[in-house]
Amino acid sequence: MVTLNDYAPIVGPEVIGQLQRLAERLKDRRFVHINSTRTGGGVAEILSRAVPLLNQMGLTTTWEVIQGDPTFFEVTKAFHNALQGHEVRLSPAQLQHYEEVNRENARKFTWEADYVLVHDPQPAFLIKVMRERARHWVWRCHIDVSRPNLKVWKYLREIVSRYDASIFSMAQFAQNLPHPQYLIRPSIDPLSEKNREITPEEIDQVLNRLGIERDRPLVLQVSRFDSFKDPVGVIQAFRMVRKHVPCKLILAGGEATDDPEGPRIFAEVMEAAEGEPDIQVLLLPPDAHHEVNALQRAADIIVQKSTREGFGLTVTEAMWKGKPVIGGAVGGIVLQIRDYHTGFLVHSPEGCAFRIRYLLHRPEMAQRMGRLAREFVRQHFLITRNIRDYLTLLTLAENPGSRTIEL
Numbered sequence: 001m002v003t004l005n006d007y008a009p010i011v012g013p014e015v016i017g018q019l020q021r022l023a024e025r026l027k028d029r030r031f032v033h034i035n036s037t038r039t040g041g042g043v044a045e046i047l048s049r050a051v052p053l054l055n056q057m058g059l060t061t062t063w064e065v066i067q068g069d070p071t072f073f074e075v076t077k078a079f080h081n082a083l084q085g086h087e088v089r090l091s092p093a094q095l096q097h098y099e100e101v102n103r104e105n106a107r108k109f110t111w112e113a114d115y116v117l118v119h120d121p122q123p124a125f126l127i128k129v130m131r132e133r134a135r136h137w138v139w140r141c142h143i144d145v146s147r148p149n150l151k152v153w154k155y156l157r158e159i160v161s162r163y164d165a166s167i168f169s170m171a172q173f174a175q176n177l178p179h180p181q182y183l184i185r186p187s188i189d190p191l192s193e194k195n196r197e198i199t200p201e202e203i204d205q206v207l208n209r210l211g212i213e214r215d216r217p218l219v220l221q222v223s224r225f226d227s228f229k230d231p232v233g234v235i236q237a238f239r240m241v242r243k244h245v246p247c248k249l250i251l252a253g254g255e256a257t258d259d260p261e262g263p264r265i266f267a268e269v270m271e272a273a274e275g276e277p278d279i280q281v282l283l284l285p286p287d288a289h290h291e292v293n294a295l296q297r298a299a300d301i302i303v304q305k306s307t308r309e310g311f312g313l314t315v316t317e318a319m320w321k322g323k324p325v326i327g328g329a330v331g332g333i334v335l336q337i338r339d340y341h342t343g344f345l346v347h348s349p350e351g352c353a354f355r356i357r358y359l360l361h362r363p364e365m366a367q368r369m370g371r372l373a374r375e376f377v378r379q380h381f382l383i384t385r386n387i388r389d390y391l392t393l394l395t396l397a398e399n400p401g402s403r404t405i406e407l
Helices: 004-011 013-024 041-057 070-083 091-108 122-132 149-162 202-211 229-242 262-273 287-300 313-320 349-360 363-380 383-398
Strands: 031-036 060-065 113-119 134-140 166-169 180-185 218-222 249-251 279-283 303-304 325-328 344-345
Touching: 004 383, 013 287, 013 383, 031 041, 031 325, 041 060, 041 313, 041 383, 060 344, 070 091, 070 149, 091 122, 091 229, 113 122, 113 383, 122 134, 122 149, 134 383, 166 383, 202 287, 218 229, 218 287, 229 249, 229 349, 249 262, 249 287, 262 279, 287 313, 287 344, 303 313, 303 349, 313 363, 325 349, 344 349
Parallel strands: 031 060, 031 113, 113 134, 134 166, 166 180, 218 249, 218 303, 249 279, 303 325, 325 344
Antiparallel strands: none
């Protein structure tokens, strides 16, 4: 089992000491996280690593997952799309179903807590029926809500306003709410199966098993099959590149249990890639962390051409592996990629194609960008910083109005 001290060689012993001092003030507090899936997506990955570490540090931390039927997840996917700016219409019956599923989940929960951190819209309604179960309720939004659909946001805002605080990934996502709002960036765990160091032999074994030859440069995008990740746009960019430079494209991704649109988007990608021997589309299971690790380390260039993005942990993962990343200039990607420094930001398939060609012709620049990118992640986007932010937030909740908190 990974312990907090195992991170000291990566982040330094002083960071570990700071976390221990923060946790000492919060010992024996009960901390509950609630989301809508245990596998698939960045939220589940963060919680699977953060919850055990918080327990080691003395907080009684649990992770609850709400259950729902297909209709419920169709409604919450519509919430997701609406918060990212799509025009969405939800009937009163659909909203009523969303509320009733949350009430059913509330009846099954038996816990009481000092702090509850609710992730995204799916379980947000729980506060209306469970408010007395915890002293402090915080809503965590992992979605790009910079330009939400106003009708849907009006409905959700009435729910979210009941919380004691909200967390967003960047300042541009903050909303007009009657409580404090905090900025906490997501993170990756450098010791997880997806991000740990692996040998060249392990990489070759995965590539051989997946039928991938390294006879030409590999361009890779790893993400859920979601329209906001724009996999079809990546295929368009690749076709432009291949006219001038021999290369291969791999689109690797999985499905999340709370995303009913995944199969339809996957079918669209397969249709767009049909008849292209240099494009390989991989539908991976949610636990294919070792395979993703190997693919990212084997790739020459990694792309994340999102059109909207809450944060984009696949960008963080690629940067940690020392790869140059070409990302859509949206959401949390712009917090990670410093243009011309740790990668390139693009706005179109044409721009993406241009930057792929640019880096394929300049391998030394690609390597330099990768080195800078890895160090940038080490300083800003590792799990130890994420846990520090959580502990700081809980400490602030314990000391409302305090200007100074001594450790």
